[in-house]
Amino acid sequence: MQKDLISLTDTASGMDSLIESYHNHRDRFKVESNSPTDLVAKAAENIEKLLLTRSQALKRLASEAEKYQMEHEWRDDYTEDEIIYYNSKDGINQTNKRFVPDDFQDDPDFKRKVSYNTTAVHIPTDIYNGSTIVLNELNWTEALEDVFRKNKEEDPSLLWQVFGSATGLARFFPASPWMDSSKTQQKIDLYDVHPGAASPKDMLILVDASGSVSGLTLKLIRTSVSEMLETLSDDDYVNVVSFHETAKVAACFQNLVQANVRNKKILKVAVQGITAKGITNYRGGFEKAFEQLALMNASRANCNKIIMLFTDGGEEKATEIFNKYNSDKKVRIFTFSVGQHNYDKGPIQSMACENRGYYYEIPSIGAIRINTQEYLDVLGRPMVKAGQKSKQVQWTNVYLDALELGLVITGTLPVFNRTNTRPQSQLILGVMAVDVSLEDIKRLTPRFTFGPNGYYFAIDPNGYVLLHPNLQPKNPKFQEPVTLDFLDAELEDEVKVEIRQKMIDGETGDHMISTLVKSQDEVRLLLGNRLRFSIPETLTNVHQHTVLSSRVFFLPSCGLGSWGLLAFEEHGHTFIAPRDYCKDLKPLKNNTAFLKEFLDYIDRKTPNNPMCESHAPRNDATITSPSTQHGVLARFVATDGGITRVYPKSAGQYWTENAETYESSFYKRNLDNDLYIFTPTPWSPTAAxxxxxxxxxxxxxxxxxxxxxxxxxxxxxxxxxxxxxxxxxxxxxxxxxxxxxxxxxxxxxxxxxxxxxxxxxxxxxxxxxxETRGAGPRSVYVPTIADMLNIGWWATAEDLSDSMSKEGCITQQxxxxxxxxxxxxxxxxxxxxxxxxxxxxxxxxxxxxxxxxxxxxxxxxxxxxxxxxDEQPSSSTGPEPLVEPARYRKGPTNCFDDNTKEQDFGCGGAAALSPSLWTLVGVQMLLLWTMSGNRSPAHVPS
CATH class of the missing domain: 3.30.450 (Beta-Lactamase)
Incomplete structure (x- = not known):
């Protein structure tokens, strides 16, 4: 049976003829060495240059913005008619009311109409355009236009440049009309700017679960805690403790855990299960909280230490506990009075004031987002007073562009108030932002010289991948960043755990490992040898690496002249992978015409012209042409260069495999084996x-x-x-x-x-x-800031139900x-x-x-x-994530949790901090608007 199968395959496939053809034309071929170390080093250099260029643009913008604001003379008597600006909500049609540019043109980079002669401004609907603070900000931010333009001149590839102000105003360049978000579903990009707002945090959320908080107050507390969790980033650590007579952890975490997406989801579910009973025991609750913060047998942020108390109020001040555990005031206490009641606020306000914290009131659901985010103003004070030492460009996690244009990362930099006026001198004016498409980064990596089973990837200090072939998020809601750990992107084993730690530590070198690899169609596993190369850590804190199979250390090249074209025209149906073989030669729908044009083009160029991947289709189109005929129904040959030939020609119309061989399951599987691979057609209940x-x-x-x-x-x-x-x-x-x-x-x-x-x-x-309709606790959908400020959301919520019917989850196979x-x-x-x-x-x-x-x-x-x-929803959050030790990571090196220059401007109860970046901009998210086919600037949507 085995002999018959192999004999049939050898004869019917024409493999021997291909080998013979190669030997007959051996003099036309040469084999060139392929240096993986040089390839990854060159790609890393290009990526580093790209990110540093964007970082320099951010720093220039932030510096100039701080200077312009400091030089600005505040006026209380501005009128709307005095300030001329383009309001992006006015569209592109001229209006007698306000200025509209008359030079909008379609731009291929932005895929929409833009004007490079001015900036655009977006002001949320709930903010009065004519308010004094808005008019003053419109005045001083106008000067940013020249800086935006200079950045674009120095880096023509730069896309949107955005300043998001503390008032909610956003000014962006180039100018472009706003799109009515009520007519288009979910056109908002989100990215987390918390890392730029404060140093990392060890946060213990303390929830009053006594009988007095039952009913609406408990529902408000649950939602408030969920919102508080959303203010945390992957550099933070958190746990939730509930208390009445006794205190206990809300979830199964016995210690603080990294505030990543997965852990926050577990905590949110646990918070929904908290029930109210018994009496309030603040001393027991705070004692458990301080014990949690004192545990040092696990990874921590080791910077800001915070306790967040959510309660309806009480008479106890817990002074004894604070004297015992926090006499040095190293732990900040923030207290939240939740619900409408007549309790004396004095005791819980005193807890905050005596422990470097702040007191907030949350009487209703409308106050939740504002008051669970204000604490970042307090934590931001040491950063502002530390000056340039705290100014670092932060690159966000990957997130999915809302218009399905791919994955992007965003660089953010806080803009500080440099005036000496109290208390404004300790506040953040806003955030500067630019984004980088992962497609732009991928173009800097030499994919087709790594071989089909090789790839380039990069991770951040948390171990999350920024580039990886398995980074393919499917969640259309865009409500969360894409935080895919390297060990979750691949098949985890002990060797990869060790390699991951070495990569985060910036160690260089190469590692040959034997590892399980999932097939492209994800239904099979195979054992393959992979060589991993690592390069030194870069200035942008991105660790870059490459993975190769052992077959790519040499590359063939050849020159076959017109013989190649003649042979190509004679045989079978040819598919050509949709690659950019030449930067100035675009693929044609007719493959014969394209290959003829390609071969003619190569003849006019030198063999090593950097504009072309000349070794790829030229070699393959010629060597695959002499196929013998043995009467089988169909046969095919596929190549690294992206040429797939199916014989007879009539069989091409039934060919369903991917024309890109680098993404073809059968092709990649065969390269990892010296076996004859037989693959049945995937089964379908309706297939004949x-x-x-x-x-x-x-x-x-x-x-x-x-x-x-x-x-x-x-x-x-x-x-x-x-x-x-x-x-x-x-x-x-x-x-x-x-x-x-x-x-x-x-x-x-x-x-x-x-x-x-x-x-x-x-x-x-x-x-x-x-959702069950029983009396038990249930989660409720709380509209985001984007939803609340978007008037159209309320009118179209029913229409959006289908698009929001899916949610992100973990599946197993x-x-x-x-x-x-x-x-x-x-x-x-x-x-x-x-x-x-x-x-x-x-x-x-x-x-x-x-x-x-x-x-x-x-x-x-x-x-x-x-x-x-088959793939099915997983009943857990992964392979035992709650019992395995925390994965290795490296947090930020700088910590700004205290500053002798920090001044006390109250602790709540009388007046809120003003202006507050987090109150009006939406705290945890800088909202980027996107329109008709491209990423778009930062905003709080109207």
Whole structure:
């Protein structure tokens, strides 16, 4: 059987002819060495240059903004008519009311109409355009236009430049009309600016769960805590403790944990489960809180230490506890009086005032966002007073562009108030921002010289990937950054854990490892050798690396002249990968015409012209042309250069594989093996038998034909059916065998013929869980600041329900593979009154196993439950994340948690801090608006 299969493949595929063709033209080829170290170093240099250029633009903008604001003379008597500016909400039509540029033109970079001769301003609907503070900001920010323009001249690739003010005003360049967000669904980009607002935090959220907070007050507390969690970034650590007579952690975390997306979700769910009972015991609650902050046997931010108390009020001041645990005032206490009640606010206000904190009141749901974010003004004081030492460009996590234009990262830099006026001198004026498309970064990496199984990737100090082929978020809500850990992007093992730590520590070198690799179609696993190269840490704190298979250290190149074109025109249907083979040669729909133009173009260029990947399609189009004919239904050949040829030509219309061979599952699998790989057509309940694997039609074995009491099957290395002697299996070719015969498949696993591995996808989409209508606690959807300020949201909420019906989730999938090197397996399966004997033999030099067994229908009473191989929602948050040790990371090196210059301007209760970046801009998010096909500037949408 094995000999027949290999002989058939060799003869029908034309492989020998390809080898012969290569040898016949050996003098036309040469092999060039490929230096992975040089490739990754060059790419890293280019990426570093790009990010540093954007950082310099941010620093120039922030510096000039601080100077302009400091030089500005405040006026209380401005009128709206005195300030001329383009309000982006006025669109592109001239109006008698305000100025509108008359030079809007479609721009290919922004994919919309823009004007490079002015800036645009967006002011949220709930902010009065004619207020004194807005008019003064419109006046002094106008000077930023020249700085925006100079940045664009120095870096033509720069996209939106944005200043988001503390008042909610946003000025951006180039000018572009606003889009009515009520007519377009979810056109808002979000990115986290918390890392630029304060130093890292160790936060303990303390929740009063006594009987007095039951009802509406408890609901307000739950929502307030959830909003508080959203103010935290991955550099922060957090836990939630609830208390009445006694105190306990709300979730299963016994210590503070990193405030990443996954951990915050767990805490939010736990907070929804808090119930009210008993009496208030502040001393017990604060004692538990201080003990949590004092535990040092785990990773911490080791900077700002904070306790956030949410309560309805009380008479106790807990002075004894503060004297015992916080006599040096190292821990700030922030207190929140929640709900409408008549309790004396004095005791909980005193807790905040005596411990360097602040007191806030949350009487209703409308006050939640404002008051759970104001604390960042207090924590920001040391940063402002520290001056330039605290000014660092922060690069956000990856997030998905709201118009599906891809992934971006954003650089942010706070703008400080440099005046000497109290208390404004300790506040943040706003945030400068520029973004970088990951596609722009990818273009700087030499993808097609790494080979199909090689790739370039980068991680940040938290271990999150900024670049990785498996970074493919699917969540359309854009409400969260994409925080995919390196170990979640790949298949985790002990070696990769060690490599991850070395990468974060900035260690250089290379590591050859043998690792499990998931196939492109994600249904199979294979064991492959990978060489990992690391380069030194860069100034932008991005750690860059490359992964290669052992086959890419040499690259062939050739020059075949007009013979190549002649041969190309004679054979089969040719598919060409949609690559930019030449920067000034665009692909044509007609592949023959394109390749002719390409070969003519190459003839006019030098062989090493940097404008072209000349070694790729030229080599492949010629060497693949002499295919022999053996009468099979169809055959094909695919190449690194992106050429796929299907023969006969008529078979091309049925070809469904990806034309880009670097993204083709069958192509990438074969490069990791010296085996003959047989792959059945993926099974579908509606597929006809004719769509099965054509090779299988040719390899029936006489011993199994027409034997009703014997099942003969051929499975591939993933456990999928390739061939069977049973008619009722013929329409299930390509289906996972564990669904068809679970009892036999389970024994094949127990006998070590197959091994399985569960993999998790942290970027999936699932249908939301059905909300119960019982009396128990339930989560409620709280509109974002963007939603609340967007009048159109209320009118279109029903229309948006379908687009918001999916939510981000974790899914798991089980892949089966050959791990044992044994060739023969035999055994007996069954139950008390019935048994089946089977014998399995791997077919040497292939990925197949032949199994003969007593027919399944002879022992139906022993039938087990189907083995699940398909992707399905995970019942957990991943592979035991709650018991495994925290993953290694490195936090920011600078900490600004105290400053002798910091002055006390009150602790709440009388007047709020004003102006507050976090009150009016939305605190945790700088909102970037996007319009008709491109990323767009920062805003709080109207």
């Amino acid at each position: 038998y004719e769509n099965g694997t054509c090779v299988c039609v040719c390899v029936c074995v006489c011993v199994c034909v027409c034997v009703c009491y014997v099942d003969c099957v051929i499975l591939d290395d993933g456990g999928f059916l390739v061939m069977s002697n049973q008619d009722n299996y013929m329409d299930q070719i390509g289906r996972f065998f564990g669904v068809m015969d679970p009892t036999l498949m389970l024994d094949l696993v127990n006998s070590s013929l197959y091994t399985f591995n569960k993999t998790f996808d942290y970027q999936s989409l699932c249908d939301p869980e059905k 089980t892949q089966y593979f050959f791990e044992s090197s044994e060739l023969s397996f035999k055994g007996t399966v069954g139950c008390d009154n019935c048994s089946r004997i089977y014998h399995a033999e791997k077919l040497p030099r292939t990925n197949l196993v032949f199994i003969i067994a007593d027919a399944r229908h002879t022992c139906v009473q022993c039938e087990g439950s189907p083995l699940v191989q």
